[in-house]
Amino acid sequence: xxxxxxxxxxxxxxxxxxxxxxxxxxxxxxxxxxxxxxxxxxxxxxxxxxxxxxxxxxxxxxxxxxxxxxxxxxxxxxxxxxxxxxxxxxxxxxxxxxxxxxxxxxxxxxxxxxxxxxxxxxxxxxxxxxxxxxxxxxxxxxxxxxxxxxxxxxxxxxxxxxxxxxxxxxxxxxxxxxxxxxxxxxxxxxxxxxxxxxxxxxxxxxxxxxxxxxxxxxxxxxxxxxxxxxxxxxxxxxxxxxxxxxxxxxxxxxxxxxxxxxxxxxxxxxxxxxxxxxxxxxxxxxxxxxxxxxxxxxxxxxxxxxxxxxxxxxxxxxxxxxxxxxxxxxxxxxxxxxxxxxxxxxxxxxxxxxxxxxxxxxxxxxxxxxxxxxxxxxxxxxxxxx
Ligand SMILES: *Cc1c(COP(=O)(O)O)cnc(C)c1O
Numbered sequence: 411x412x413x414x415x416x417x418x419x420x421x422x423x424x425x426x427x428x429x430x431x432x433x434x435x436x437x438x439x440x441x442x443x444x445x446x447x448x449x450x451x452x453x454x455x456x457x458x459x460x461x462x463x464x465x466x467x468x469x470x471x472x473x474x475x476x477x478x479x480x481x482x483x484x485x486x487x488x489x490x491x492x493x494x495x496x497x498x499x500x501x502x503x504x505x506x507x508x509x510x511x512x513x514x515x516x517x518x519x520x521x522x523x524x525x526x527x528x529x530x531x532x533x534x535x536x537x538x539x540x541x542x543x544x545x546x547x548x549x550x551x552x553x554x555x556x557x558x559x560x561x562x563x564x565x566x567x568x569x570x571x572x573x574x575x576x577x578x579x580x581x582x583x584x585x586x587x588x589x590x591x592x593x594x595x596x597x598x599x600x601x602x603x604x605x606x607x608x609x610x611x612x613x614x615x616x617x618x619x620x621x622x623x624x625x626x627x628x629x630x631x632x633x634x635x636x637x638x639x640x641x642x643x644x645x646x647x648x649x650x651x652x653x654x655x656x657x658x659x660x661x662x663x664x665x666x667x668x669x670x671x672x673x674x675x676x677x678x679x680x681x682x683x684x685x686x687x688x689x690x691x692x693x694x695x696x697x698x699x700x701x702x703x704x705x706x707x708x709x710x711x712x713x714x715x716x717x718x719x720x721x722x723x724x725x726x727x728x729x730x731x732x733x734x735x736x737x738x739x740x741x742x743x744x745x746x747x748x749x750x751x752x753x754x755x756x757x758x759x760x761x762x763x764x765x766x767x768x769x770x771x772x773x774x775x776x777x778x779x780x781x782x783x784x785x786x787x788x789x790x791x792x793x794x795x796x
Contacts, residue, residue, distance in 0.1 A: 416598075423478055424473075435657070437653050442463075474656075475660050476488040476490050479612075482598065482601075482663075483603055483610060485610070485632075486632050486636070487633045492626065493649065494613025494625075495627065498519065499521075499529075501609050501629050504638055505589075507533075507535075510555055510556070511555045512536070512559070513548055513560070515562055519565075543572070548572070557586060557587065558586065559586055561589065561590040561591070562592075563590055563592070564594055567775060569696055572590075578607045582606065593612045593613045596666065596670060603630065610629070614626030616746055619659050619662045619747070622747070627649075670713065671713070673779070680790070681698055696718075717775065719776070721772045724772055727766075728762070733794065739785060739789040740776065740789060748779065752779070756771070756773040756775070
């Protein structure tokens, strides 16, 4: 997307009607909307997916954020939701019924796998996990009752990619819906809809908000699919985005391109530093030439965000604990996408002495924030040398 178009979307689109010339859009912090006449009231209730009647359905602040994201994404419509988890559950629930089967990429986000493993079996919905790096394996897992292929490219701990256009084309031939979690790449670095995927979702709690101060989700696709999600799941489960949260998300969107550029530049430097460090076994970042799917990454993404993982050359739990505790600038936390650098060790999912899979014990995930990259490298160097 060229810069003029991007600036237009982020700063002007949907903001034409602006009383008082306020540069920042108003927050419509209201639950209900009133109508001047019976006829207007009736017209609104006859077109519930478009009208602001009650904030569980629509709200102008929410709709402004939706309009901008849809435009960035190249989608007909977006629906903002109260969390990324609700984007996952709505996107799945909208297109399946009892007896259906889902093909899902291995190592997907934990609440997506929880949905498949713990929630959907209650309704007789089955699934198969597939190594998404091999498109043929995804095709081979398709059954007559497969209704949905669930993707996440890259996966957010192991950073494996799927060939989105190839998978989408195969699914389309068979009338199967495709949905992908694109939180890592954001709508700036990848547009799965343009690659043929039916629905794309993001956790807005990450880069879209960008300040680790909101929880939000968004799902985008055709008007038909998003309207269906709105009527069926969104209105029913009430996963309402709060107007103030939506406004914070809008504020975050305005600086997304600047933040991402900084995350990307810093991440390349730090990933390169780690890759050369004698205590590091390997670094997994799609935008590094060492990534096994780097060519595909260059095809799918016009840039990279600030999240990647690496492995330490150790099989001792205590080494991991020591390294993590030594870090000063990297805060120990889940999530990512804010201005601050974070560290998450997969070992934290286990106790020392547990039977930890060898490829998981030394797996460490970093989020590179907006701090000075030299300072972050110094912090890592000090902790690694202990
Ligand atoms: C955080 C995250 C989610 C869930 O989003 P929430 O806003 O926390 O509900 C989904 N997918 C990925 C890849 C995430 O990192």
